Each structure stands twice: as structure tokens, then as C-alpha cells.
Amino acid sequence: MxxxxxxxxxxxxxxxxxxxxxxxxxxxxxxxxxxxxxxxxxxxxxxxxxxxxxxxxxxxxxxxxxxxxxxxxxxxxxxxxxxxxxxxxxxxxxxxxxxxxxxxxxxxxxxxxxxxxxxxxxxxxxxxxxxxxxxxxxxxxxxxxxxxxxxxxxxxxxxxxRMRLGQSAAAVLDRVREAQSGRAQRGAPFGLPGLDRATLGMRDNQLLILAGRPGMGKTTAGIHFALSSARAGYGVGFVSLEMDDMELAERALAAVAYDRRDPISYRAIAQGVDIGESAYRRLDDARRALDRLPFEIEQQPGLTVSQIAARARSLRNRFERAGHYLGLLVIDHIGLIAPSKRYSGNRVQEMTEISGSLKRLAKELGIPILALSQLSRGVESRPDKRPVLSDLRDSGSIEQDADVVLGLFREAYYLEHVAEPTTEQFDRLNVVRDTLEIEILKQRSGPTIRVECFCDVSCNVLAEAARW
Structure with missing residues (x-):
């Protein structure tokens, strides 16, 4: 007309x-x-x-x-x-x-x-x-x-x-049958058996928060979880807003080449001068193993959630063309995501917008998103410095939007920083020097437990203590 x-x-x-x-x-x-x-x-x-x-x-x-x-x-x-x-x-x-x-x-x-x-x-x-x-x-x-x-x-x-409830219920029962037959596909693995059993892994559509104070091993744990998922065949995108790709690669090489009798720290790899021929061969073997993994690093600082989303969609397409699929997105860390201008200057509202956007992105992409997060300084004022949910920094919305919140605690970190340690503190440090506690502070559909791990922070190595 x-x-x-x-x-x-x-x-x-x-x-x-x-x-x-x-x-x-x-x-x-x-x-x-x-x-x-x-x-x-x-x-x-x-x-x-x-x-x-x-x-x-x-x-x-x-x-x-x-x-x-x-x-x-x-x-x-x-x-x-x-x-x-x-x-x-x-x-x-x-x-x-x-x-x-x-x-x-x-x-x-x-x-x-x-x-x-x-x-x-x-x-x-x-x-x-x-x-x-x-x-x-x-x-x-x-x-x-x-x-x-x-x-x-x-x-x-x-x-x-749109799905009818009956259709969804049928899909759940199909998954039960798969679990009974041993064919069930759970979420992307953490690579820690106790944590995987308690959570069923990092499941699709979930927003997971890995929280701790500086020095607790957030990046160590985040890289371990990402490597474990990539080894299991899940395509991994690692958005590093703080470290560049070389620093992450140093940590990954140290972890994959790890030998408790002769560890190679990522600091030694960065310096390079003290790496002998035998150690170099181990690192080269580790390099080849890493090259086979579906693992990509996005290292541009100051990205907004929208920019992260755009890169994640592009990564998903690249993985699909290579015969893989995007199964996990790791963000290190949530506090460095650039906010939009909508709530400029209001940090609480900015973090509320960011955490809500990450949860929506997890659902849109149909994958788990693991976001590392700093805890507030209030932890340092308590005798027991193990994290609690209220320690999440800047906004309670992170706690509300997250499906799973993991808190990290290394007692050794605090004992190492005692100016004049007592004999008791020195003995205790020797006991817990390589111990990392991972506590499930929140889980929508599962237990809240604590998993004790062996952790060599200098080599970016993590393993469940009971299996080490």
C-alpha cells in the first residue's frame, strides 16, 4: 500500500x-x-x-x-x-x-x-x-x-x-539412564575428584565464582580447572584481564611439567637462565601437550561484559569449525571487567550489572562461566581468615547471581607473613605449607563441603590431598 x-x-x-x-x-x-x-x-x-x-x-x-x-x-x-x-x-x-x-x-x-x-x-x-x-x-x-x-x-x-514440563522431565530421566549406564556427561571437570563429586562439575548455564584474598591461589586454581576441562575435551576460553598470555603459559608449562622430586617453578621458567637441558626437554614435552588442547587466551585488559560476550561467541564459532565446542569460559578476574557508563561511579551498581550480565551470558551460550573474584579486606581483621559469603567484594549481587561460590584459603600464606613466628607457628607452617582449602560456600543444588588439596603455588600445581 x-x-x-x-x-x-x-x-x-x-x-x-x-x-x-x-x-x-x-x-x-x-x-x-x-x-x-x-x-x-x-x-x-x-x-x-x-x-x-x-x-x-x-x-x-x-x-x-x-x-x-x-x-x-x-x-x-x-x-x-x-x-x-x-x-x-x-x-x-x-x-x-x-x-x-x-x-x-x-x-x-x-x-x-x-x-x-x-x-x-x-x-x-x-x-x-x-x-x-x-x-x-x-x-x-x-x-x-x-x-x-x-x-x-x-x-x-x-x-x-519453549519446552513443556513433561518434555523436560523426560530429558531428566534420559540423563538418569545415562548415569546408570556410566555414559552420563556431567559438567566440565574441576580436576579434583571430591569437588567434582560434590558439584557434578561446572555445569552448563552456571555462573561459578572462585573467590579469595590475594595470595590464596585463585589463578593457580583457575588455570588448573581450565586445563582439567581442556584435557577432558571441553573447549576453554580464558579471559585474562590481568596477566598476559606469556605469564599464563609459564604457569601452565610449570604445572604440566611438574615432578615433585624436581619441580620447575614458573618464576624459573620466566628467568630462563637456570633451566638445564633435562628440564628444558620436560618443558618441551609439556609444550606439545598444551598445543593439543582446545584452550585459547584472550588477554586484552579493560574489556566490558559485552566485549567479552562478543569474543566468546567468536571463539565458539572457531572451536566449532575445528571440531570442538566451547565448554568453559574463565574470567580472571571479575573486578577488572570494565563497567558500562550506566552506573558510572557507583561501584555496587556496576558490580550488580556485571554479575547479572555474566549470568545471562552463561545461559545464552549454554556453558559454565567461572569468574575469579577478590574478597574484601574484612577477612584480615578476623582471627579465622577462612572466607564466608559476606566477604564477596563490592556487591551482594555476586552471591545472588552465582550458582556456585568457592572460597580459597591457604593458612601457610598468613604463617609466612608473621614477623616473628613462634616455634608452634613454625612447626605449623611446615605441616600446611602445600595445603589449599577449597570450600563450597554456596551451591544451589548440592552440598557445601570443604576439599583439602595439595598446592604448590610456585609451580601452579593443584591436586586433591587424599590422592597425592
Whole structure:
């Protein structure tokens, strides 16, 4: 129709699909129920079509019939280039052919809306960058990533398949059968049997927090968990906002080449000068083992959650092309994620936004996300410095959004920093020097236990104490 076509001249649009969808709803209001999860009023290119769609949704929600007269009363009357609303509705109904194609019309409308948002983002960026003001190009790029990521999330979110409860229950029983036969696939493994039994591993859609004070071994544990998952065939993305790839590689080499009788610390690897020929051969063997693992490092500092999400999706595609799949994303650490400008200066609100966004990203990608986190200094003021949930830094939302929270504690760290240790403290240090406690502080669907581990921090080695 010329009036509608003239109303939106620029950018991708699907006015014919808009008219066909509205006509299908006028013929059979039930068509609306099958498309509301696909399209919103704001997706319509022609403003009056979006207004009509919104009015139809309101009448449907109120349990009232949708017909030309009642929709006209809801919308009111206005001129559409010589055509009234009543005439326009009559033409919609007269031009509609079938309700079967309603979902297809809705998807076409949504696709065009997303294309317009991509185009608008690009045009706004061009306008800003050519407006004469000299600014940091990184800011323009970050803004574009945020806007485009919103399009991706919206696209994915509306494509989530609805499931009947009975179907989900059947899938659970299938998993039970697989577990009974020994074929069950649990979550990405921590590589610590006691922790894996208690949690069933790092499971899809989960946000896991690995928390501790500085010196407790967060990065040691995070790298161990990541390597264990990669060895089990899970593709791993490690987002390092603090260390570069070389530092992480030094730690990984020290861990894989570890021999308790002749350990090679990652500091020695970094220095290089004291590495003998035998040690070098062990490190080269470790290098070849690491090269076979589906493990990639993202080392750019100051990333936002949107930028992390964009890189994770790209990594997932690369893994799929190589015959793997993204099974774990590790972030070191959550406190270094750059916040958006929405809550600038309000750290509590910034962390609330970040933790909530990470949880949504885990669900969107269908993978576990393990985020390392600092604990507050309040730990240091207590006689017992083992972490508790309230020690999570800056925001209680991290505790709320996380499915699993693991707290780390190394008694040896504190004993090593006693200025004048007593004989008792010195003896105790010898007992706990290589001990790391990992406590499940929170788990939505499992026990909260403590696992004692052997930990050689200098070599980035972790193992369950009972098995060492």
C-alpha cells in the first residue's frame, strides 16, 4: 500500500510482512499467540503498524475480541495519506490470505528490525567520527560493540525454544539412564575428584565464582580447572584481564611439567637462565601437550561484559569449525571487567550489572562461566581468615547471581607473613605449607563441603590431598 510504503523510505523494512501479519491476526486472533515471542511493537518499521500490533496485544491480554471495529476504537482515527484507520484495517483484512504463515511474517519483521538497528549503529558511529571532534577511537568501537551486542542478545533471546514440563522431565530421566549406564556427561571437570563429586562439575548455564584474598591461589586454581576441562575435551576460553598470555603459559608449562622430586617453578621458567637441558626437554614435552588442547587466551585488559560476550561467541564459532565446542569460559578476574557508563561511579551498581550480565551470558551460550573474584579486606581483621559469603567484594549481587561460590584459603600464606613466628607457628607452617582449602560456600543444588588439596603455588600445581 502506497501510504504505508511511503511512511518508511529508508533502511531495511518488511512492510508487506507487517501488513500480512496484522491481517492474519484480524482473521484469527489466535495467530497472535504464536508470534508474540518473536516480535514486538517496536520492531515494526511503519509506526501505525506497530501501534495496531500493540493495541491487538492489549485486547488479547484483556480477553476481548480483536476485530476491525474494536481495534479502531482502541487506536482512534487518524489520516494515513488519505486513508482512515478503518479503511486501512479493512484493506489489511481483505489482503490477508492465511494465518499459517504468521510466524514467518513475524520473523521477517524481526529480521528487518535487527538490520535497521545494525544500520543505525553504523550510521551513528560514522556521524560521530566525522563530526569534527577528535576522540579516542576505542570509545567509538566500545560503544558500537555494546549496541551490536544488544542486537545479538535480543536475537538469541527470542529464539529460545519453549519446552513443556513433561518434555523436560523426560530429558531428566534420559540423563538418569545415562548415569546408570556410566555414559552420563556431567559438567566440565574441576580436576579434583571430591569437588567434582560434590558439584557434578561446572555445569552448563552456571555462573561459578572462585573467590579469595590475594595470595590464596585463585589463578593457580583457575588455570588448573581450565586445563582439567581442556584435557577432558571441553573447549576453554580464558579471559585474562590481568596477566598476559606469556605469564599464563609459564604457569601452565610449570604445572604440566611438574615432578615433585624436581619441580620447575614458573618464576624459573620466566628467568630462563637456570633451566638445564633435562628440564628444558620436560618443558618441551609439556609444550606439545598444551598445543593439543582446545584452550585459547584472550588477554586484552579493560574489556566490558559485552566485549567479552562478543569474543566468546567468536571463539565458539572457531572451536566449532575445528571440531570442538566451547565448554568453559574463565574470567580472571571479575573486578577488572570494565563497567558500562550506566552506573558510572557507583561501584555496587556496576558490580550488580556485571554479575547479572555474566549470568545471562552463561545461559545464552549454554556453558559454565567461572569468574575469579577478590574478597574484601574484612577477612584480615578476623582471627579465622577462612572466607564466608559476606566477604564477596563490592556487591551482594555476586552471591545472588552465582550458582556456585568457592572460597580459597591457604593458612601457610598468613604463617609466612608473621614477623616473628613462634616455634608452634613454625612447626605449623611446615605441616600446611602445600595445603589449599577449597570450600563450597554456596551451591544451589548440592552440598557445601570443604576439599583439602595439595598446592604448590610456585609451580601452579593443584591436586586433591587424599590422592597425592
Amino acid at each position: 502506497s501510504a504505508a510504503d511511503a511512511a518508511f523510505e529508508f533502511g531495511p523494512h518488511s512492510v508487506e510482512s507487517e501488513q500480512a501479519l496484522l491481517g492474519a491476526i484480524l482473521i484469527n486472533a489466535a495467530a497472535l499467540d504464536g508470534v508474540r515471542h518473536l516480535v514486538e511493537a517496536s520492531d515494526f518499521a511503519e509506526a501505525v503498524n506497530g501501534h495496531l500490533y500493540e493495541a491487538m496485544c492489549l485486547r488479547r491480554d484483556a480477553g476481548e475480541p480483536i476485530d476491525i471495529r474494536l481495534v479502531k476504537l482502541t487506536v482512534g482515527d487518524r489520516d494515513l495519506g488519505g486513508m482512515t484507520v478503518g479503511q486501512y484495517l479493512a484493506a489489511l483484512a481483505g489482503g490477508a490470505t492465511t494465518v499459517i504463515n504468521a510466524p514467518g511474517y513475524a520473523r521477517s519483521i524481526r529480521h528487518a528490525a535487527q538490520m535497521r538497528r545494525v544500520l543505525e549503529t553504523a550510521q551513528a558511529a560514522v556521524g560521530a567520527m566525522t563530526g569534527g571532534e577528535i576522540a579516542d577511537p576505542g570509545e567509538y568501537a566500545a560503544g558500537m560493540v555494546d549496541e551490536l551486542d544488544a542486537v545479538i542478545v535480543a536475537s538469541h533471546g527470542r529464539s529460545v525454544r
